[in-house]
Amino acid sequence: MIRLLRFLVLLIGLGAGLWPTLGQAHALDPGYLQLSAMGEGRWRVTWRVPDVSGRPMPIAARLPEGCADTEPPPPAFDDRAWTTGWIARCPGGLTGGTITIEGLDRTGTDTLVRYEPEPGDIRTHRLTASEIAFTVPARAGRGEVAASYVALGFTHILEGADHLLFVFALLLLISDWRRLFWAITAFTVAHSLTLAAASLGILSVPPPPVETVIALSIVFLAYELSLPPGARDQVAVRFPWVVSFGFGLIHGLGFAGALREIGLPEGDIPLALLSFNIGVELGQIAFVLVVMAGGLVLRALVPALWRHGAALTRGASYAIGSVAAFWVLDRLSGF
Structure with missing residues (x-):
């Protein structure tokens, strides 16, 4: 055979x-959002957007309500994708808040969200065109961890x-x-x-x-x-x-x-x-x-x-x- x-x-x-x-990069490459805890209610945000015909894919990261976003600088192209970063202040923390990728439902790709509710507590969540938002849980359950990493391995x-x-x-x-x-x-x-x-x-x-x-x-x-x-x-x-x-x-x-x-x-x-x-x-x-x-x-x-x-x-x-x-x-x- x-x-x-x-x-x-x-x-x-x-x-x-x-x-x-x-x-x-192409239109099927994933987006990438990282929120690294800096302490005192601050998070360093890295937002990476796939390239589509020489321009950033029209998707946008929205942090939980109550986060005061510093205006991010224009994204820079690194020969693969468009990346930018900024400092976000979330006095109430991320837990219980909703993270959304606007416009993801109009694409054929997904976005990996890597975040830290507290310094050192690294978690991940995969958003897709059918699920463009999620609520940050108090603690990631083992089932959620397993499902996220199986999906990441399969996609990779x-x-x-x-x-x-x-x-x-x-x-x-x-x-x-x-x-x-x-x-x-x-x-x-x-x-x-x-x-x-x-x-x-x-x-x-x-x-x-x-x-x-x-x-x-x-x-x-x-x-x-x-x-x-x-x-x-x-x-x-x-x-x-x-x-x-x-x-x-x-x-x-x-x-x-x-x-x-x-x-x-x-x-x-x-x-x-x-x-x-x-x-x-x-x-x-x-x-x-x-x-x-x-x-x-x-x-x-x-x-x-x-x-x-x-x-x-x-x-x-x-x-x-x-x-x-x-x-x-x-x-x-x-x-």
Whole structure:
């Protein structure tokens, strides 16, 4: 069945010119609102808005009633999104107040709110087009923490083009279902280990090398995919779980970078970490199922394409490798 999915990679080739721009902001990127407690009824507010056609997305953050907002400076563009910040005074605190993202219901994106009712008490809440406001609870319940971080993990993996492309290439490279199962399991175990270690501060690696090696891992799989089965690396052919485990360790560090930006709630760190990882796995499983279903549909609609499977695979491998090589060079330039 894996061979039946190979044509899907050709679709990546058709859009190869668009893939390098996936690292830039677009209308589906999330907004980000952070309220950091400074004490004495003051909060430092950071408001990050996605870019849409060179202008900030028309959404606005509204703090609870009773907060006296200092007029924020105009947002600045950082090549990805529009960011501004200001100091808000909320004498009555945030608890019991309502935080709203106006205009979010007219978009196709969501907004992550990271806030501190008290210094050190970090919480998060995800707002969507169907839920543009929430009331700050006295204390975040464990169910709310779990649901928020599962959703964040799920969203993160589906927005991570490089992680998905790695899984995609892995699916196409391995034709034996048993080896595929163990390869994906090894990838899951590996990135779970480094995600936990980096998020808890046990392991620290600068982001630029991590992101570059992630792109290199895709180049490696694309190269192997371009070769005839008999000429491929024997370790990758006979023990693909070794390859996926090794690269999974690096991908886990990439996941941890996103989680560090979000932060972990004090008192519920294990739960939040586990929930985020579950969200990542659910997103990965959803992606695999969509790819499999797409392969079956294409086989039914265009069965003649599989007569040219070798040529399609070769062309698809070049497309994947070209995109990944671009990412390598682009990320090296950011060192």
